[in-house]
Amino acid sequence: MPRYEPWNAERASEIIARYRHLEGAGLPILHALQETFGCVPEEAVPLVADALNLSRAEIHGTVTFYHDFRKEPPGRRVLKLCRAESCQAAGGDALAARAEAKLGVAMGETTLDRRVTLEPVYCLGLCHSSPAAMLDKHVFGMLDEAKLDALVKEAQA
Amino acid sequence: MSARIFISRDSGALCVGAEEVATAFRKAAEKRGLDVEIVRTGSRGMYWLEPLVEVAMQRGRVGYGPVKLSDVEALLDEGEKHRLCLGLVEDIPWLKSQTRLTFKNCGIIDPRSLEDYRAHGGYKGLEKALAVGPEATVEEVIISGLRGRGGAGFPTGIKWRTVAQTPPQQKYIVCNADEGDSGTFADRMIMEGDPFVLIEGMTIAGIAVGATYGYIYIRSEYPDAIEAMEIAIREARKGGMLGRGVAGSKFDFDMEVRAGAGAYVCGEETSLLESLEGKRGEVRAKPPLPAHIGLFGKPTVINNVLSLATVPIIMSDGGGFYRDFGMGKSRGTMPIQLAGNIKHGGLYETAFGITLGALVDDIGGGTRSGRPVRAVQVGGPLGAYFPRALFDTPFDYEAFTAADGLIGHGGIVVFDDTVDMAKQARFAMEFCAIESCGKCTPCRIGSARGVELVDKIVAGEDPVANLAVLEDLCNTMKFGSLCALGGFTPYPVMSALTHFPEDFGADRKRLHAAE
Numbered sequence: 001m002p003r004y005e006p007w008n009a010e011r012a013s014e015i016i017a018r019y020r021h022l023e024g025a026g027l028p029i030l031h032a033l034q035e036t037f038g039c040v041p042e043e044a045v046p047l048v049a050d051a052l053n054l055s056r057a058e059i060h061g062t063v064t065f066y067h068d069f070r071k072e073p074p075g076r077r078v079l080k081l082c083r084a085e086s087c088q089a090a091g092g093d094a095l096a097a098r099a100e101a102k103l104g105v106a107m108g109e110t111t112l113d114r115r116v117t118l119e120p121v122y123c124l125g126l127c128h129s130s131p132a133a134m135l136d137k138h139v140f141g142m143l144d145e146a147k148l149d150a151l152v153k154e155a156q157a
Numbered sequence: 158m159s160a161r162i163f164i165s166r167d168s169g170a171l172c173v174g175a176e177e178v179a180t181a182f183r184k185a186a187e188k189r190g191l192d193v194e195i196v197r198t199g200s201r202g203m204y205w206l207e208p209l210v211e212v213a214m215q216r217g218r219v220g221y222g223p224v225k226l227s228d229v230e231a232l233l234d235e236g237e238k239h240r241l242c243l244g245l246v247e248d249i250p251w252l253k254s255q256t257r258l259t260f261k262n263c264g265i266i267d268p269r270s271l272e273d274y275r276a277h278g279g280y281k282g283l284e285k286a287l288a289v290g291p292e293a294t295v296e297e298v299i300i301s302g303l304r305g306r307g308g309a310g311f312p313t314g315i316k317w318r319t320v321a322q323t324p325p326q327q328k329y330i331v332c333n334a335d336e337g338d339s340g341t342f343a344d345r346m347i348m349e350g351d352p353f354v355l356i357e358g359m360t361i362a363g364i365a366v367g368a369t370y371g372y373i374y375i376r377s378e379y380p381d382a383i384e385a386m387e388i389a390i391r392e393a394r395k396g397g398m399l400g401r402g403v404a405g406s407k408f409d410f411d412m413e414v415r416a417g418a419g420a421y422v423c424g425e426e427t428s429l430l431e432s433l434e435g436k437r438g439e440v441r442a443k444p445p446l447p448a449h450i451g452l453f454g455k456p457t458v459i460n461n462v463l464s465l466a467t468v469p470i471i472m473s474d475g476g477g478f479y480r481d482f483g484m485g486k487s488r489g490t491m492p493i494q495l496a497g498n499i500k501h502g503g504l505y506e507t508a509f510g511i512t513l514g515a516l517v518d519d520i521g522g523g524t525r526s527g528r529p530v531r532a533v534q535v536g537g538p539l540g541a542y543f544p545r546a547l548f549d550t551p552f553d554y555e556a557f558t559a560a561d562g563l564i565g566h567g568g569i570v571v572f573d574d575t576v577d578m579a580k581q582a583r584f585a586m587e588f589c590a591i592e593s594c595g596k597c598t599p600c601r602i603g604s605a606r607g608v609e610l611v612d613k614i615v616a617g618e619d620p621v622a623n624l625a626v627l628e629d630l631c632n633t634m635k636f637g638s639l640c641a642l643g644g645f646t647p648y649p650v651m652s653a654l655t656h657f658p659e660d661f662g663a664d665r666k667r668l669h670a671a672e
Contacts, residue, residue, distance in 0.1 A: 023453065026435020027418055031377075052435070065437040065594075066418035068377055084339030085534055088584070089497035089572045090525065122421060122588070124378055125342040126172050127570065128204035128495065128502030137380045141172030 004038030004073045011036065012044050013051075020051045026062055030069055038073025074117035075110040077155040080134040083107075083120040086127035095131055095148050096120070102152045116155045159192040163211040163218065165264065167200035167349045168381040169342065173223065175208035181229040182210070189233065199350015201264030202504030203251055211246055220246040251501065251520065256482060258490050259467045260343075260506050263350040269388050271396045274353040280398065282469030286361045287406050294365040295321055298468060300476030302488030307333055307424070307461030308536065308565040308641070310487075310554045313468075316458055319448035320366040323456040328368035330359050331433065331452055331459040334375040334382070335417050335424040338537025340496040340568030343504055344462035348375065348382035351466070352389035356412070358465035360403055361472060362458050363410040371412035372452070374429050377419055386414050421538075421592040425640045426459045428594055439594045440640045461566070463492060484510035487553040495521045497533075497570035507552075514548030517571055528573035532657065534581075536565025538588050539645035541652035542581065561655075562648060578657035583611040585649035589642060600643025603634045607650065614661050624661075627654070 005011065015036060019028045029048055033040050040063050049059045063069045081087075081096050096107065103111055103118055110117040126132035129141030133148070135155055140147065164170070164179045179195055186193040200207065209222035210232070220243040221232055232239050243249055257263075267273045274280070286294045299314030320328060332355065336344040347355055359371045375383050390412060393399045399411050415433060417423050423432045427441035430452050451457020467489070471479045480488045487509035493516060495502050500522035517523070517533055524530055532542045541562030543550065550560050557564045572581075586607035593600045610627040614620045631647035638644040654661060 024415075024433050024435040027415065027432065029435075031416060031418070058436075062435065062437050065439075066420050068417075068419035085538060085581070085584070086339045086496040086568075086570045088581075089570055089576065091498075121378060122592075123337055123339045123341075124168075125336060125345040125382075126169055127340045127342055127497065127568065128169055128202075128499075128504075129172055129207075130497060130502075132172060134378075139168045139172040139381070141169065 005036050007037060007041050007043055009043065009047065012041075012047055016047055016051045025052060026059075030063060030066075034069060039070035042071075075114045077115065078117045078119060078136055079151065079155045080119045080121040080124070081107075082122070082124050082126070082130070082132045084123040086123070087131040090130035092131035095143055095145070098145065098148060099152055102149070103156075111156075116152075159194045161194050161196055161213040163196045163198050163213070165200045165207060165209060165350075166197040166268070166381075167264075167346060168379075169204050169346070170200050170207040170209070171381070173207050174226070177226055178208040178210065178224050178229065181226050185229050185233055191233075196267050197269075198265060199263045199268050200346060201246065201252060202260065202346060203249065203501070204503040205501050206243065209246075217245045217247055219244065220249070251503075251505075255506050256490050256508055257506050258470050258479065258482070259347070259354075259463055259492055260351070260504065261470065262354065263346055266351065268350055268352050268385055269392065271353060271392045271398070274351075278473065279353055279469075280357055280404070282472035283357050283361055283398075283404060285472045286364055287404065287408075291321065291365045291367065294361060294472065297476040298365070298471060301471040301479040302476075302483070302486070303464060303467055303471060303479065304487070304554065305461055306463035306467070306491070306566065307426075308338075308563065310564075313460060313464050316448055316460070317362065317366050319446065320368070320456045320458050323449065325367055327370075327455050328366060329452045329455055329457045330362045330366070330368045330371035330412070331430065331457055332359055332371065332373040332462055332465055333424065333426060333429055333459055334373050334379075334462050335429055336379070336462070336566065337376060337421040337424045338539075338566050338568050340534065340537060340570035341494050341566045342496075343492040343494055343567065345379055345382050346504055347462055347466045348379070349385045352386050353393065354466045354469055355386070355462060356389060356393050356399065358468040359412055360399070360410050361468050362460070362465060364403070364406075364408045366456075366458055368458065369409045369411070371410065372433055373412060373414050374417060374423070374433055375414055376417040376423075383414055383416055390414065420594075421588075422594045422640075422642050425642060428640070430457065430459065437594070439596045440642075442639060463566075482508040484508075484551065484553055485555055487555070491552060491564070491567050493552065494568045495571070496568055498524045498526055498573050499571040500525050509553045510551050512548065513543060513550045513552065513569070514545075516552065516569060517548065521569075521571060524571060524573045526573050526575075528575065530571055531574040531576055532572045532578060532581075534570045534572070534649060535568070536563045536648075537568055538585060539563070539641060539648055540565050540568075541648040542578065542656060543652070544656040546656070561652060563645065578653040578660040579611060579615050579662070582650045582653040582661075583608055583615075585646055585653075586611060589646040593642060597637070597639040597643060599634045599637040600639070600646070603630055603638075603643060604646060606630060607634075607646070611650075617662055620662065624654070
């Protein structure tokens with residue numbers, strides 16, 4: 001289970017320095033920042049811009065372009081439910097509604113106790129075993145109501 | 158000698174409990190004092206049988222599946238008498254009837270072992286490429302008739318030749334592993350099950366066009382594939398197959414993995430290049446082609462995973478051998494992915510020409526829900542919905558184009574008769590609106606207007622006039638968008654309207670009046 005560090009400019013600069021020499025360092029830096037802080041904090045944008053000799057607007061534009069990069073850290077566990085066509089065909093819509101009801105949040109939200117963030121994902125590449133889900137980095141397929149309930153319970157634990 | 162048991166580590170197997178089953182086998186064997194080696198492979202692609210456990214016997218590998226935790230003890234007790242015994246895996250008709258070229262080693266070898274890859278014919282293609290030289294290598298790929306498996310179907314060899322003919326300078330090989338289409342998982346399977354074949358394909362491409370560095374851009378939704386590729390790249394480097402003087406030759410080639418960040422449009426090649434450069438994944442206008450001005454402004458070969466992973470067998474067995482499979486201008490084999498509400502979901506590699514109906518009904522076994530098949534979407538979120546009436550369409554680039562569809566990356570998503578096609582058409586527009594990179598107006602604005610129009614039509618709000626507007630909008634998107642996202646979104650929308658008008662709250666007569 002990920003434990004994220006609080007914002008620390010020095011730590012951020014360290015991370016940026018580790019990747020800035022790469023060709024096309026933008027995404028590797030943003031991924032590394034998010035892995036550490038759970039999100040790409042506003043405060044990191046000028047630091048990245050400075051390191052890559054780009055404008056803050058350009059980095060802001062990049063961060064906000066990609067669905068992956070968060071504005072604030074997620075809950076302790078992240079439950080992603082696949083909402084794409086293959087999972088729709090196999091009953092994914094009903095399961096998504098069920099997960100929302102069980103957790104008391106809508107897609108994209110975090111429970112009040114900050115335990116679980118529920119997110120849609122557009123394809124996990126497990127379409128042979130739809131409906132599919134991912135809890136943190138673990139994958140689950142052939143979901144039905146019972147399996148989903150167990151998954152939600154595990155996420156809440 | 159210890160007994161060998163093979164259990165997949167492919168995420169399609171892990172998602173139904175393969176890790177737990179492998180652990181249980183290890184523990185049960187220890188408890189019984191059995192000398193067992195558990196090899197973690199990729200998947201054979203018969204996902205309804207996962208977790209599939211294969212045991213090496215004198216006559217071949219005997220399979221058991223789908224194995225639950227509670228089956229492990231009984232399996233060890235009963236062996237081939239167990240009810241889950243499938244006999245020789247190679248003899249299972251679903252597998253036996255395929256023509257596995259790109260996927261010949263997937264599910265068989267240990268994807269983390271360079272040695273195992275070599276033992277199964279690995280690096281024979283590179284050996285040939287080094288023997289015949291860059292020019293003849295490009296020619297061989299042209300002869301094979303291989304076309305881009307990502308969806309566009311552009312001849313791979315022609316792309317290579319264009320890059321090879323640019324003056325010597327820094328050039329790149331980029332592998333597009335941003336497999337975002339729902340209903341597809343073939344790239345993921347290769348990366349998790351046979352990563353060295355992709356490394357070999359990229360290395361051959363590098364030598365053929367004079368590129369010394371490669372990037373594999375893998376979507377972040379595939380953490381297992383990212384890990385598998387990174388492990389394999391390290392192993393290849395250790396074994397002298399990447400880096401300076403590849404395989405003892407005069408050619409240098411190395412590569413690394415880059416993770417995407419959840420943008421569907423980055424599967425479009427120019428958007429992917431922007432993303433690799435660290436920018437917003439906005440589509441570039443073409444020309445210039447990436448072959449001339451690609452990554453960091455340098456000549457770049459950008460190919461899909463399957464295209465590159467097919468190169469080694471083309472080199473080792475010959476372009477002519479590969480070309481002899483298929484039909485018309487679609488040469489070779491296509492790894493077709495059966496998905497959605499389907500009984501036998503998985504990967505079926507076969508020569509082009511098989512009909513859609515054979516794939517869905519005979520091979521896929523119809524729906525998992527047991528209800529009648531009503532529609533299938535072929536080629537991902539940008540592919541057309543086909544009714545049963547078109548099930549005689551052969552799987553072939555041109556035949557699908559003629560039927561107002563596309564084969565795309567080869568995914569088939571099956572829907573039963575509970576599907577609401579108006580909802581699917583709306584989703585296509587909505588997905589385009591969410592994922593549009595925003596660069597061109599037809600895609601950015603058109604998709605948002607498209608959602609509203611479908612809503613109006615379904616609500617019965619002046620349907621005849623709004624249908625005419627929707628059709629007009631689809632035409633604008635199709636011909637006015639910069640890339641396939643805006644350009645192909647009309648396929649699912651128009652096919653749903655054409656083949657399933659009853660779902661739009663309009664009877665056929667009214668729809669025809671609109672035309």
